[in-house]
Amino acid sequence: MTSEDRLDSVDNISILLDGVSMTYGTASGPVEALRDINLAVRQGEFISLVGPSGCGKSTLLRVVAGLRERSAGTVTVDGQKVMRPIPNVGMVFQAAVLLKWRTILDNVLLPAELAGLNPRNYRQRAMELLELTGLREFANKLPRELSGGMQQRAAICRGLLLDPKLLLMDEPFGALDAMTRDEMNLELLRIWGEASGARKTVLFVTHSIPEAVFLSDRVVIMSPRPGRIDTVLDIDLPRPRTVESRITPEFGALSLKIYDMLTGRQSGDAPRFVPA
Amino acid sequence: MAKLRGKFLELVPAVVLFVAIMAIWQAAVSWGGVKPYLLPSPRSVLDAMLDTSIDWWGHIWATGLAIVGAFVLAAASGVLLGTMIAWSPVLSRALMPFLVFLNTLPKVAIAPLFLIWVGYGILPNILMGALIGFFPVVINTAVGLSQIDHDMIDLGRVFSAPKWKVFAKIRIPNAYPYILSALKVTATSAVVGAIVGEFVASQTGLGYVIVTSQSSMNTALAFAALIYISIIGLLLFAVVGLMSRYLAPWAEGTDA
Numbered sequence: 001m002t003s004e005d006r007l008d009s010v011d012n013i014s015i016l017l018d019g020v021s022m023t024y025g026t027a028s029g030p031v032e033a034l035r036d037i038n039l040a041v042r043q044g045e046f047i048s049l050v051g052p053s054g055c056g057k058s059t060l061l062r063v064v065a066g067l068r069e070r071s072a073g074t075v076t077v078d079g080q081k082v083m084r085p086i087p088n089v090g091m092v093f094q095a096a097v098l099l100k101w102r103t104i105l106d107n108v109l110l111p112a113e114l115a116g117l118n119p120r121n122y123r124q125r126a127m128e129l130l131e132l133t134g135l136r137e138f139a140n141k142l143p144r145e146l147s148g149g150m151q152q153r154a155a156i157c158r159g160l161l162l163d164p165k166l167l168l169m170d171e172p173f174g175a176l177d178a179m180t181r182d183e184m185n186l187e188l189l190r191i192w193g194e195a196s197g198a199r200k201t202v203l204f205v206t207h208s209i210p211e212a213v214f215l216s217d218r219v220v221i222m223s224p225r226p227g228r229i230d231t232v233l234d235i236d237l238p239r240p241r242t243v244e245s246r247i248t249p250e251f252g253a254l255s256l257k258i259y260d261m262l263t264g265r266q267s268g269d270a271p272r273f274v275p276a
Numbered sequence: 277m278a279k280l281r282g283k284f285l286e287l288v289p290a291v292v293l294f295v296a297i298m299a300i301w302q303a304a305v306s307w308g309g310v311k312p313y314l315l316p317s318p319r320s321v322l323d324a325m326l327d328t329s330i331d332w333w334g335h336i337w338a339t340g341l342a343i344v345g346a347f348v349l350a351a352a353s354g355v356l357l358g359t360m361i362a363w364s365p366v367l368s369r370a371l372m373p374f375l376v377f378l379n380t381l382p383k384v385a386i387a388p389l390f391l392i393w394v395g396y397g398i399l400p401n402i403l404m405g406a407l408i409g410f411f412p413v414v415i416n417t418a419v420g421l422s423q424i425d426h427d428m429i430d431l432g433r434v435f436s437a438p439k440w441k442v443f444a445k446i447r448i449p450n451a452y453p454y455i456l457s458a459l460k461v462t463a464t465s466a467v468v469g470a471i472v473g474e475f476v477a478s479q480t481g482l483g484y485v486i487v488t489s490q491s492s493m494n495t496a497l498a499f500a501a502l503i504y505i506s507i508i509g510l511l512l513f514a515v516v517g518l519m520s521r522y523l524a525p526w527a528e529g530t531d532a
């Protein structure tokens with residue numbers, strides 16, 4: 001924990017990770033995925049996790065959601081110790097994982113059905129979300145009739161249906177082309193509540209440094225094997241962020257800083273290849 | 277309209293080939309000196325099919341019932357066993373060895389035993405067909421229920437969905453294309469099983485007609501019975517095809 005975090009009052013904290021470690025048992029022996037992770041995430045904060053493949057970002061999201069059991073430490077979400085899958089989390093994965101036999105609308109309504117709520121009461125909200133993401137006309141289409149980007153937007157609508165206070169997103173835009181991705185970033189900030197102030201707490205995994213800088217309040221840089229938190233970097237760019245935010249010198253400086261941390265490059269060296 | 281015409285045009289080559297084969301076949305028997313008890317002429321097969329002194333409807337009914345019964349039994353028991361295997365690892369470990377053993381048996385060789393166990397009639401033929409046809413349904417059901425994206429399962433857990441609900445909403449629909457593709461195999465096996473059952477012992481049915489035609493060297497009669505059998509088989513196949521289109525339209529064109 002940084003000293004700044006400690007200044008926050010406890011009710012202001014959404015996620016508290018205290019000495020979290022996680023080891024997978026596999027046929028070829030234990031794999032230590034996370035070691036001694038300490039992090040406090042404020043309510044309404046947008047946090048990105050970046051780091052090389054296999055450094056435990058996906059594992060960390062699932063441990064926070066209570067989907068994987070940690071081997072040590074405590075995870076607290078909204079003041080409750082996480083012991084099992086926590087209810088009403090918006091999960092969005094790299095693949096859209098829509099049910100192929102359901103229409104887009106019925107896919108978006110799935111969380112209500114799974115949670116034992118009457119889907120009829122959520123139809124209007126589902127249609128509003130589809131409208132917001134430009135999918136209104138596609139509500140009654142099957143997933144295979146939509147492009148990859150549209151499917152991913154539907155998956156985000158599904159994640160938002162029950163209006164979760166916590167959003168966990170695992171490289172949700174990884175499969176999109178650069179243009180669509182930039183558009184989706186703006187859309188996500190809008191949905192997150194950048195302007196309204198009623199913000200959700202977001203843990204967002206990405207491989208894209210500019211994406212992390214553009215979206216986040218703070219970027220967590222992880223180092224591999226076993227996954228640890230290397231640095232937490234404040235992104236103090238003004239909000240709401242716009243397309244122009246990307247071309248400011250501050251944006252470039254922050255991106256380069258993360259790049260240097262990930263590659264171990266000294267500032268001023270010639271840039272090196274970024275390991276994916 | 278144009279689409280329908282296109283479909284008809286697609287059929288033309290097959291129809292032309294069929295007519296050609298019939299013509300050559302008829303010519304070979306009429307003028308080529310092929311003995312009718314070896315190869316009956318198409319004409320005499322048609323005569324046999326329409327011969328009112330034979331109780332065709334009765335035979336078709338008996339065999340049809342055995343085939344449909346075998347198919348339904350194989351489908352129901354296959355889906356049930358496959359679901360049990362996918363539901364619980366303990367059940368899976370308990371059942372699998374027996375099912376695999378049963379599947380390695382030469383099932384046709386069990387037909388005489390069925391007679392001893394359940395007596396004459398349509399039941400042993402149903403059991404024979406079901407025994408030959410159920411295994412692929414078990415396996416495909418179990419596989420279809422398990423082939424779920426791991427993220428999808430996590431999604432179910434986030435909403436604390438009970439296991440039956442995850443089955444009902446996610447796993448079972450996911451398994452439809454797998455089950456249906458197994459049912460296509462089962463449709464064929466049900467026919468084989470029912471006929472084998474009738475071969476072994478029966479007083480009615482199309483399989484029985486074939487056996488009697490052998491003793492009288494009435495090949496035309498056997499051909500007529502074979503054609504009726506394949507018509508039943510094709511109808512069953514068409515029903516499975518319709519089920520696929522209705523139950524798993526999203527998998528149309530793909531072979532799950």
Ligand SMILES: Nc1ncnc2c1ncn2[C@@H]1O[C@H](COP(=O)(O)OP(=O)(O)O)[C@@H](O)[C@H]1O
Nearest residue numbers: 024026031033052053054055056057058059060
């Ligand atoms: N289900 C699993 N079983 C065993 N090892 C796993 C499993 N999932 C991930 N791992 C291992 O844990 C480490 C972290 O994986 P992951 O969290 O997926 O990393 P990231 O998302 O950063 O790429 C990797 O070494 C990976 O091989």
Ligand SMILES: [Mg+2]
Nearest residue numbers: 057058059170
């Ligand atoms: Mg990952």
